[in-house]
Amino acid sequence: MALKRKLDQNDEPSPSIAATEAGGQIATPDSSKPEREQKRPAEPSFSELGLDPRLVQAVAKQSFEKPTLVQRKAIPLALDGQDVLCKAKTGSGKTAAYVLPALSTILKRKATNPTPFTAALVLVPTRELADQVYKTIEQFSAFCTKDIQVAKLTENVSDAVLRSLLANVPDIVVATPARAWHSVNSSALSLDKLQHLILDEADLVLSYGYDEDMENISRSLPKGVQTIMMSATLSAELETLKGILCRNPTLLDLKEELGPEDEKLTQFYVKCAEDDKWLISYLIFKLQLVKGPSLIFVADIDRAYRLKLFFEQFSIRSCILNSELPINTRIKVVEEFNRGIYDIIIASDEKSEVFMDEKAGAAAAEQEESKEDAKSSRKGENADAEKEPAQPKKKRKTHKKDEEYGVSRGIDFKNVAAVINFDLPTSSSSYIHRIGRTARAGRTGIALSFVIPKELFGKHKPTTLKSAESDEKVLAKIIRQQAKQGRTVEPYNLNKSQMEAFRYRMNDALRAVTKVAIREARTKELRQELLRSETLKRYFEENPAELAHLRHDGELGRAARQQPHLKHVPDYLLPKEGKNALTSNDIGFVPFRKVDGKQRGHKHKGKRGGFTPAGGRKRDPLKTFRVRRKTK
Numbered sequence: 042m043a044l045k046r047k048l049d050q051n052d053e054p055s056p057s058i059a060a061t062e063a064g065g066q067i068a069t070p071d072s073s074k075p076e077r078e079q080k081r082p083a084e085p086s087f088s089e090l091g092l093d094p095r096l097v098q099a100v101a102k103q104s105f106e107k108p109t110l111v112q113r114k115a116i117p118l119a120l121d122g123q124d125v126l127c128k129a130k131t132g133s134g135k136t137a138a139y140v141l142p143a144l145s146t147i148l149k150r151k152a153t154n155p156t157p158f159t160a161a162l163v164l165v166p167t168r169e170l171a172d173q174v175y176k177t178i179e180q181f182s183a184f185c186t187k188d189i190q191v192a193k194l195t196e197n198v199s200d201a202v203l204r205s206l207l208a209n210v211p212d213i214v215v216a217t218p219a220r221a222w223h224s225v226n227s228s229a230l231s232l233d234k235l236q237h238l239i240l241d242e243a244d245l246v247l248s249y250g251y252d253e254d255m256e257n258i259s260r261s262l263p264k265g266v267q268t269i270m271m272s273a274t275l276s277a278e279l280e281t282l283k284g285i286l287c288r289n290p291t292l293l294d295l296k297e298e299l300g301p302e303d304e305k306l307t308q309f310y311v312k313c314a315e316d317d318k319w320l321i322s323y324l325i326f327k328l329q330l331v332k333g334p335s336l337i338f339v340a341d342i343d344r345a346y347r348l349k350l351f352f353e354q355f356s357i358r359s360c361i362l363n364s365e366l367p368i369n370t371r372i373k374v375v376e377e378f379n380r381g382i383y384d385i386i387i388a389s390d391e392k393s394e395v396f397m398d399e400k401a402g403a404a405a406a407e408q409e410e411s412k413e414d415a416k417s418s419r420k421g422e423n424a425d426a427e428k429e430p431a432q433p434k435k436k437r438k439t440h441k442k443d444e445e446y447g448v449s450r451g452i453d454f455k456n457v458a459a460v461i462n463f464d465l466p467t468s469s470s471s472y473i474h475r476i477g478r479t480a481r482a483g484r485t486g487i488a489l490s491f492v493i494p495k496e497l498f499g500k501h502k503p504t505t506l507k508s509a510e511s512d513e514k515v516l517a518k519i520i521r522q523q524a525k526q527g528r529t530v531e532p533y534n535l536n537k538s539q540m541e542a543f544r545y546r547m548n549d550a551l552r553a554v555t556k557v558a559i560r561e562a563r564t565k566e567l568r569q570e571l572l573r574s575e576t577l578k579r580y581f582e583e584n585p586a587e588l589a590h591l592r593h594d595g596e597l598g599r600a601a602r603q604q605p606h607l608k609h610v611p612d613y614l615l616p617k618e619g620k621n622a623l624t625s626n627d628i629g630f631v632p633f634r635k636v637d638g639k640q641r642g643h644k645h646k647g648k649r650g651g652f653t654p655a656g657g658r659k660r661d662p663l664k665t666f667r668v669r670r671k672t673k
């Protein structure tokens with residue numbers, strides 16, 4: 042591959058790296074250090090990592106008490122100028138692990154040489170992630186704003202705007218590969234003096250869909266650029282990646298070093314019939330069996346709207362996150378979720394058409410056949426490919442279908458208590474990234490996945506999902522892969538007979554959510570986004586009739602038939618068993634409600650509406666909904 046060739050020629054390996062990387066084995070930063078240094082405290086503070094004091098101040102402002110493992114390991118290596126290829130679990134603080142040393146090095150250089158030039162390029166696979174990384178850099182440079190300029194290149198703006206954005210010569214540029222290359226190619230961005238190239242979610246950035254952009258960028262790099270690559274899933278590409286862009290990198294694979302005490306994620310799966318998913322989800326959220334903000338993953342956009350409309354039948358509020366929504370809306374959804382405005386996000390991993398070049402498409406197809414795990418969360422996860430500025434036509438003329446796509450990869454949803462895989466992903470690597478939205482930064486979280494057993498597949502036609510045919514195979518892979526990391530995924534048994542009383546309500550709700558209703562909800566949401574669009578404001582001012590038309594369309598009423606009787610859970614439907622049967626003790630985990638009263642917030646009617654238990658034990662619906670974990 043040209044990219045690899047170019048980079049192989051590029052640089053001499055640094056002696057210190059060569060020493061630590063003999064045999065290409067994983068090295069920890071301490072292994073080559075003198076004994077004196079080995080005796081340093083096991084967990085240095087941020088101020089002991091050698092960072093600029095202004096950054097340490099900014100870190101304190103973020104209330105980060107101590108560096109995470111990946112920060113302790115990667116920051117010293119990066120400050121030392123080494124190339125780093127780092128695999129660390131989701132939510133472990135990788136962003137700060139590369140942002141802080143890059144900022145620190147730039148500040149150090151600026152103390153003696155204030156000449157402005159773009160010293161760091163951070164490449165990310167999606168616009169959402171670019172936005173997030175940009176904000177993180179702004180936060181960390183809060184006490185050195187005069188010395189650090191940062192630019193984010195993701196908007197689909199004209200070259201003139203791009204030029205003006207880059208005219209100030211930002212020290213750090215955050216971009217998707219396509220946008221970065223476009224800026225370099227149009228001479229708006231110069232990489233002549235670049236010192237740090239950082240790839241976040243590196244396996245995606247380096248995946249086949251971005252080959253060409255990355256090759257082009259690599260040709261524009263000066264010699265001696267330090268390369269840092271980060272991701273939670275690198276395994277399939279590790280060997281290949283080592284040779285691409287890096288000069289004999291130091292490998293940090295931090296999974297080995299996580300002890301059981303670090304494990305804050307509890308994983309369950311439920312094997313059930315196709316329609317039971319809907320029933321169980323209704324009960325989980327209506328009876329608030331899951332406590333706290335939740336992310337529900339479904340297979341495609343239609344299913345996302347279907348589930349949302351289904352929930353609405355029961356007055357369960359949720360919002361949608363998918364690639365069809367404009368980027369600003371997607372960013373807003375995440376922000377509002379993080380601010381606690383929504384409790385439930387339904388996100389879709391779409392099987393969507395993605396533009397990619399012919400060669401890459403063929404390579405991708407080959408890879409899909411030959412690789413087990415690493416296949417489906419690659420290129421397709423990138424929303425930008427569809428919206429990035431047009432590449433030379435001949436290179437982007439085919440559409441690649443069936444790539445799994447995720448709008449959530451790398452996104453720092455705050456305080457997610459539960460990830461529900463309503464539809465199981467089709468690969469175990471996609472599973473890793475999905476469940477990685479919870480239990481972040483040392484917090485606890487739960488992941489619950491629905492799995493359709495082969496014998497039950499296709500039995501309930503209205504809710505059948507094609508990909509679910511392989512659920513059991515995928516689950517087996519997931520369990521194997523999690524086991525390698527010392528994690529377990531356990532069966533979670535619901536007492537199905539207790540749920541039967543609710544089945545006719547579930548069926549009523551499902552029937553009301555017709556295909557027409559879904560289509561209408563989808564267009565309605567897009568229409569509303571158009572109305573809210575700042576970009577179109579001027580157009581609407583000049584064309585008020587269009588605006589009125591759009592508004593009128595927006596008043597068509599609710600997409601699905603409303604059934605007020607479904608909004609409440611009558612007492613007679615609730616089973617009689619005591620709530621001790623509800624297994625928060627068995628599970629030993631907070632998101633499912635505690636059996637003793639202290640943690641319950643449901644004695645009063647919550648914002649999701651529904652039952653009104655009014656505090657009495659007898660009227661608490663949870664005590665009568667039996668959930669128990671299978672004992673082995």
Ligand SMILES: Nc1ncnc2c1ncn2[C@@H]1O[C@H](COP(=O)(O)OP(=O)(O)OP(=O)(O)O)[C@@H](O)[C@H]1O
Pocket residue numbers: 104105106107108109112129130131132133134135136137272273450451452453477478481482
């Ligand atoms: N030292 C720290 N102390 C406390 N919180 C931290 C620390 N470092 C990072 N965080 C917080 O942890 C969360 C996860 O960080 P980040 O998004 O960088 O994780 P990540 O490893 O990049 O995850 P992913 O693989 O999903 O992209 C963020 O909310 C961040 O603010």
